[in-house]
């Protein structure tokens with residue numbers, strides 16, 4: 001048994017270490033003290049070795065004691081180190097020339113997608129919608145089956161969907177969140193669901209393998225197509241300008257009936273025809289329709305008691321329309337020249 005091999009030795013070692021750390025006036029002296037107490041050949045290791053000289057029944061309690069001691073010594077070392085390091089920082093600062101101009105800080109700004117999404121959200125919040133979200137990695141059940149997609153529907157094809165296994169996939173739309181939300185909430189409900197969606201597409205100027213979508217859902221008693229038209233028109237006028245007109249073209253989606261694609265008068269030419277709208281005077285802004293009774297049944301709602309509408313829009317597409325962006329791939333690229341164009345508009349400052 002060496003001189004530290006008892007409780008008194010433990011106490012002694014603790015106070016020795018503490019005063020050695022306190023007396024260390026720079027990082028070198030502190031390091032020397034650390035090696036003396038905590039190093040591989042240090043005092044603490046010696047103490048631990050002495051455990052073999054104790055009667056077996058006393059070893060566990062002594063082991064605990066030494067471990068606690070080690071933590072305490074380590075803690076006082078870290079504390080002293082923090083103090084000494086901070087002093088160094090302060091010294092460097094004081095040694096600097098106070099007449100030098102400050103360093104220019106670099107400001108970023110909102111990404112154009114965030115700017116657009118933020119604006120869209122605030123318009124729908126104003127209409128009483130609340131925000132909800134769901135998982136990007138989704139079950140086939142929510143992405144397709146509960147949305148009334150037939151088994152042989154083309155978008156279930158491996159060529160369009162990133163499957164993780166037979167039952168799990170990267171969601172191809174934000175619509176699965178409709179079903180998840182309805183399972184947990186009773187009507188009336190009015191939600192928007194922004195989120196990233198994934199398609200197994202070959203990227204080109206108008207297709208990307210991931211993009212942002214925003215879903216809207218309104219369910220209550222007696223909700224009609226006129227209500228859908230009303231909310232969509234309000235959105236288009238708030239976002240694109242007060243004279244925007246909206247038209248519905250019949251379309252097919254498995255989860256709505258009737259379904260429509262929604263066009264808005266081209267904001268660039270106000271309907272007279274220009275390159276942005278392909279000389280038609282109209283721009284497609286979203287898909288929409290009345291919630292299919294089958295979807296209500298999957299979610300546990302009585303389709304005889306409730307009706308509702310749903311719509312979905314591509315945030316990337318809306319951003320491209322509003323800002324005249326010609327290639328969707330720019331939105332996920334990190335080209336600073338492109339990103340800077342929108343920073344000044346959002347209150348950020350361009351990087352020099």
Ligand SMILES: [Zn+2]
Nearest residue numbers: 266269274277
């Ligand atoms: Zn136009």
